[in-house]
Amino acid sequence: MTEPTLDIVAIGNAIVDVIAQAEEEFVAAEGVTKGSMRLMDEETSDSLYSRMGPGREISGGSAANTVAGMAAMGASCGFIGQVADDQLGEVFAHDICANGVIFNTPARSGQPSTARCLILVTPDGQRTMNTFLGASQFLPEAAIDRALIASAKILYLEGYLWDPEEPRAAMKAAIEIAHKAGRKVAFTLSDAFCISRHRGDFLTLLDSKAVDILFANEVELLSLTEMDDFDAALEKVAAKVPTLVVTRGAHGAVAVQEGEHARVSAEPIERIVDTTGAGDLFAAGFLAGQVQGRSLEDSLHMGAIAAAEIISHYGARPEAKLDELIKARLG
Amino acid sequence: MTEPTLDIVAIGNAIVDVIAQAEEEFVAAEGVTKGSMRLMDEETSDSLYSRMGPGREISGGSAANTVAGMAAMGASCGFIGQVADDQLGEVFAHDICANGVIFNTPARSGQPSTARCLILVTPDGQRTMNTFLGASQFLPEAAIDRALIASAKILYLEGYLWDPEEPRAAMKAAIEIAHKAGRKVAFTLSDAFCISRHRGDFLTLLDSKAVDILFANEVELLSLTEMDDFDAALEKVAAKVPTLVVTRGAHGAVAVQEGEHARVSAEPIERIVDTTGAGDLFAAGFLAGQVQGRSLEDSLHMGAIAAAEIISHYGARPEAKLDELIKARLG
Numbered sequence: 001m002t003e004p005t006l007d008i009v010a011i012g013n014a015i016v017d018v019i020a021q022a023e024e025e026f027v028a029a030e031g032v033t034k035g036s037m038r039l040m041d042e043e044t045s046d047s048l049y050s051r052m053g054p055g056r057e058i059s060g061g062s063a064a065n066t067v068a069g070m071a072a073m074g075a076s077c078g079f080i081g082q083v084a085d086d087q088l089g090e091v092f093a094h095d096i097c098a099n100g101v102i103f104n105t106p107a108r109s110g111q112p113s114t115a116r117c118l119i120l121v122t123p124d125g126q127r128t129m130n131t132f133l134g135a136s137q138f139l140p141e142a143a144i145d146r147a148l149i150a151s152a153k154i155l156y157l158e159g160y161l162w163d164p165e166e167p168r169a170a171m172k173a174a175i176e177i178a179h180k181a182g183r184k185v186a187f188t189l190s191d192a193f194c195i196s197r198h199r200g201d202f203l204t205l206l207d208s209k210a211v212d213i214l215f216a217n218e219v220e221l222l223s224l225t226e227m228d229d230f231d232a233a234l235e236k237v238a239a240k241v242p243t244l245v246v247t248r249g250a251h252g253a254v255a256v257q258e259g260e261h262a263r264v265s266a267e268p269i270e271r272i273v274d275t276t277g278a279g280d281l282f283a284a285g286f287l288a289g290q291v292q293g294r295s296l297e298d299s300l301h302m303g304a305i306a307a308a309e310i311i312s313h314y315g316a317r318p319e320a321k322l323d324e325l326i327k328a329r330l331g
Numbered sequence: 332m333t334e335p336t337l338d339i340v341a342i343g344n345a346i347v348d349v350i351a352q353a354e355e356e357f358v359a360a361e362g363v364t365k366g367s368m369r370l371m372d373e374e375t376s377d378s379l380y381s382r383m384g385p386g387r388e389i390s391g392g393s394a395a396n397t398v399a400g401m402a403a404m405g406a407s408c409g410f411i412g413q414v415a416d417d418q419l420g421e422v423f424a425h426d427i428c429a430n431g432v433i434f435n436t437p438a439r440s441g442q443p444s445t446a447r448c449l450i451l452v453t454p455d456g457q458r459t460m461n462t463f464l465g466a467s468q469f470l471p472e473a474a475i476d477r478a479l480i481a482s483a484k485i486l487y488l489e490g491y492l493w494d495p496e497e498p499r500a501a502m503k504a505a506i507e508i509a510h511k512a513g514r515k516v517a518f519t520l521s522d523a524f525c526i527s528r529h530r531g532d533f534l535t536l537l538d539s540k541a542v543d544i545l546f547a548n549e550v551e552l553l554s555l556t557e558m559d560d561f562d563a564a565l566e567k568v569a570a571k572v573p574t575l576v577v578t579r580g581a582h583g584a585v586a587v588q589e590g591e592h593a594r595v596s597a598e599p600i601e602r603i604v605d606t607t608g609a610g611d612l613f614a615a616g617f618l619a620g621q622v623q624g625r626s627l628e629d630s631l632h633m634g635a636i637a638a639a640e641i642i643s644h645y646g647a648r649p650e651a652k653l654d655e656l657i658k659a660r661l662g
Contacts, residue, residue, distance in 0.1 A: 020429075021650070049425060050425070052429065053429050054390065054399070054425070054426035054427075054429040054430050054648055055422070055425070055426060055429075056387050056388065056389045056645075056646060057387065057388035057389070057422060058387045058388070059385065068385070086417075086418055087417055087418040087419050087444070088418050091386070091388060094380060094381070094385070094386070095385035095386060096385075098351075098383065098384050098385040098386075099385050113418070314387075315387060317385055319352070
């Protein structure tokens with residue numbers, strides 16, 4: 001087997017976020033669970049857009065945010081995802097490349113348009129996501145760059161992309177490519193509702209040893225195991241996967257790696273502006289630490305620092321120089 | 332003459348800003364004067380875009396920012412400007428309508444695309460603007476909503492729109508409509524380089540009494556008069572226009588209205604993030620104060636409060652509730 005030349009390649013939804021402030025009442029009236037992600041068709045998306053406040057368009061997508069964050073911490077990264085050949089597709093492609101991430105999935109002609117996620121941010125900083133998957137759901141297995149995947153230490157996959165059929169097949173193929181090349185596979189469970197749609201598949205992935213590093217938040221861990229005791233759920237899932245990382249919001253995060261346990265507190269921040277991307281950037285910090293050969297605890301700490309930066313401003317792509325932040329804190 | 336039903340109608344460039352952080356060296360290497368606005372064709376814009384950092388797309392346009400800000404302070408506003416029928420055109424239209432501004436200029440089919448302004452924000456918070464006018468430069472006189480203009484107390488025009496030929500003709504027609512309806516005309520000089528391109532026209536506008544309220548910053552005032560003494564330039568221009576408002580950055584602002592002088596200090600802020608829109612929002616605060624019947628000094632104060640809010644975050648559209656900020660400060 002050849003030595004990897006990249007740190008990570010991610011496959012994920014290629015999405016432009018449209019981030020707007022919203023009152024609690026507006027989110028409640030939409031009938032959506034605050035803090036969750038729901039899928040919608042273009043018509044419903046257009047209807048919500050016409051009612052929501054003025055937006056900022058900032059490139060997003062869970063796994064894309066993670067590799068953009070890792071690149072900002074010095075990791076060498078690639079991304080695979082499907083945009084349409086429209087203005088928002090150009091925005092997505094520009095931004096991820098400007099972040100230093102290799103991205104060469106060809107844009108898709110015609111309808112539907114590039115995916116967008118209408119994000120309602122309430123005054124508490126909580127984000128509620130309303131996603132029109134658009135072109136993103138048509139990522140074909142043929143668009144998977146096999147050489148790119150085989151060249152990276154880690155293949156990173158987002159649970160969200162399990163919803164549409166074509167990318168799900170593409171991700172399964174990618175897992176096989178990565179493992180055949182002797183690489184690790186990291187997977188994020190993404191969202192509790194996403195788990196409720198795919199619990200069986202996700203458990204099969206874990207039981208078949210398809211996943212080497214699993215990311216979840218507390219709610220997702222409990223949803224996956226259908227348990228209500230955090231510690232018991234942690235141990236149950238930790239037995240299925242070599243590395244498990246679970247974020248607990250303001251209560252920090254915990255990791256279990258081959259029996260070793262580590263914990264970290266949340267980083268103190270002045271004000272939570274927008275929690276969009278908090279989990280994505282936690283994963284970015286943790287994985288950047290792991291590929292740098294740092295300890296489990298230091299990797300968690302890097303996750304906490306990156307997550308704290310992202311929730312202090314609108315959008316899920318870093319504004320501060322994450323590498324300098326990390327260096328100042330951890331050396 | 333009928334009573335006005337709107338506070339203000341603005342005619343301006345309909346632009347989506349693409350805001351990116353940039354190092355001082357990057358701006359210097361572009362050969363552009365930091366803090367200025369330069370016009371560029373689509374090819375040059377695309378080339379700069381490919382080299383600049385990841386962006387946030389936030390609706391902009393000088394006069395559009397002003398009416399969006401005024402709407403956030405409770406004024407009833409309209410906007411006239413030309414977008415293309417593309418995704419960024421939809422973004423512009425959505426955002427200004429979501430700000431509560433009446434906007435019904437039909438989108439223009441085909442090329443060029445909606446105007447975009449590539450804004451490089453250096454670590455000092457200063458913005459350097461690189462504008463591709465796109466569809467915006469084709470605002471035809473026929474698109475001017477005469478009834479809308481006649482219905483507003485104030486017609487607000489941006490100097491930037493003097494560059495392209497069709498909107499210039501449209502603005503001249505609009506001035507005539509407004510004055511015939513007994514309304515006031517406000518004008519912002521926009522930019523020192525813009526003045527150097529149109530000094531003769533701008534002085535003719537003032538000498539022909541086409542302008543009732545003139546906005547400038549210190550550099551623009553000196554450029555217009557080709558003088559180097561601020562106080563002398565202030566008095567010279569104040570003699571030509573019923574109301575003159577001049578902003579002086581960190582040194583506050585001064586207004587002269589029918590011989591009455593007023594001054595205000597800049598509002599203290601924690602950190603200047605991005606100065607984009609500072610002048611636009613100062614004008615918004617001042618005009619909102621004037622249509623509320625506030626004193627000259629209070630109107631200046633409202634300008635300073637609105638400008639301070641806009642430079643504390645990325646983008647030239649308000650994030651905080653300006654009406655509440657004003658109420659807390661001025662009652």
